[in-house]
Amino acid sequence: MSEEEWERFLRESVTGAAGAPVEPSARAREVERRLREHSGQPEGWRTYSPARPRRRTGWYVTGLVACVVLLVVGLFPQQVVGWFDGNDGVRDGAPPAAESERPRGAPGAEPDLRPTLAEPFRGSPAARWADGAAGITLPPARATGWMDADQVAKALRQSRDFLVAAGLDSRVLRGERPTKAIGLLNPHQKDVQEYLRAALSSKAPAPETDPLLLFSRFDPERARPAGDVIKTRGRLSYREGKRGAVEVTADVTFVYPVTPTGDGGRDAEVVRTIVRREVVMSWDDPAEVITEPGTMSLVSYTLDMTNGGCSAPTGFFAPPFGTAGEQPADGAHQVDPYDRSKPVDTSDGTSATGSDCAAATRS
Template sequence: MSDEEWERFLQESVTGAAGAPVEPSARARDVERRLRENPGPAEGWRTYTPARPRRRTGWYVTGMVAAVALLVVALFPQQVVGWFVGDDSAQDGTPSAAESERPGEAPGAEPDRRPTLAEPFRGSPAARWADGAAGITVPPARATGWMKAAEVERALRQSRDFLVAAGLDPGVLRGERPSEAIELLNPHQKDVQEYVRTALSSKTPTDTTDPLLLFSRFRPEQARPVGDVVKTRGRLTYREGKRGAVEVTADVTFVYPVTPAADSGEDGEVVRTIVRRETVMSWDDPAEVITEPGTMSLVSYALDMTNGGCSAPTGYFEPPFGTAEDQHADQDRRIDPYDRSKPLDTGDGTTVEDDDCATASRS
């Protein structure tokens, strides 16, 4: 090799020959490899791809269902509670919400369970009703007729006192004279005073002189109460009546569990006598009607009873221990004694006649 060729070789070794292939760098080789594997436009290092929007249908539906559920709970709280409680919860004795107006339907069906001496209200809607006077709802008082609000409040309290004395007093239930209830009756209302005297003294009362129209009574030699509790459900309402009087209407159902008086065993028979009364009481203006302070006049009183006897009136409830009731009841006509959605027929006094007994759908 000549000296000129050797000099040119050394110079090209440093500067590189024109057109000679260039070995790509490691980064270049990596880029080339990625382009082969993922063809498409290159993505800049300061750019970003927006997230793909999702349809939130599932969340929208969930939200709508939750809103509807909250609305149902707000409108029908008691029914919703009933969906989540077992059958036995209806038998726990917890009082239902107070009745502030006439219900729209009968209470729901209860488990078919026989009452016992230990649990006399088992298998009955009354298991959730309040005890005694607590089950009678008294509305707020307002000035009405001739009475101021405080006087209306006293009239409502005394009206409930009358119901307690006539239908819950233990002595009256044993057949004793309902003296406390009679003291609240206007002594100058001659027809009512005559009814009370006849009803409580006659051994053969009629449909219009039956003391059961106002007073709850059992023959002590035939039936005795089971325990000390009588379940009740009902309410008082009031309005202005004739001559400015305050007219109070009581619509109350009483449930009396009783057992045969001669039966002292632990497995004795229990019958529930169910009585619904509608009593209209007039608290009269002394300036318009002859009356005495703290007494009221009776406008009307009506009675509906189940398991109280279908024979001629005797002045006492006669629970159908055994199968006696089936001999008199009309098997083709059935009634629900716990259905308070329908009003009673009112008048000067009514009772169940022998040929008007229906069969109770439950007791």
């Protein structure tokens, strides 16, 4: 071997020849073994892996529920108010929403304040009710029975006109003949015409012919209105009746503040007579029933009243001024005259034809 080849041999022995295989170190062999045993990226011995974040599904559920609640409030605001109020939707002294269905409970308690001529509805839920005909709600009209939607709408308006003429007309309240109301009744309905003749001609009507069953009347020699406002709350509903007729049901409470006749003093006594009427009216198909245009037949009519008298019928409400008039007996059945959550019940002594008087829990 020449000296040049020997020198190259020694040099390559120290630095290694190009392309020569390299023996892996012990650490490299350990890493390679771990890679074969465990798939995926190996974790360094000084590295930190944070906990995997959880999906916050609760926020999505809450958001969905909130959207549903907003939708329900937008579509059915009155019903939602009733859920939380437990009565007729009154909050913080605001007027209640118009009544479109039977309320779930009685109105809340009011301060025990005596009514006055200046404030005849003070201390009563009626203080927030609408005045006169405005408190009687009409439902949307749709084609029913023999009538199209426009005819149903007209029948509903005329049904309310009857209630106004029978319960709000100032002349009728003074005991005059209810001419407008009678004009809306079918003159061919014999039983009703007989009732009208007996009720409006007798000074001592029988319970079944008492004019108060349909008309609100006060004896002008005993009582006069305490102001010009009568508060009302109620609604009309309808359905198809017999022989395709449109049957309208009215359920309305009237609150009449009255004072003794002749007592014009500032401190005159004020009594609220509270009357709830349920009247069922049938707008008959003239092809099926003998009737006249613009008139309807009466199916039924009931009355529930307080502070209107407990004695035999006289044809007039008899508010119990002072110590005059008959008062409910001790232990008498108690009723809330403002509770409209139940149907009219004439079996508890509150009706004009009842033999006993119930005690009103408030007036």
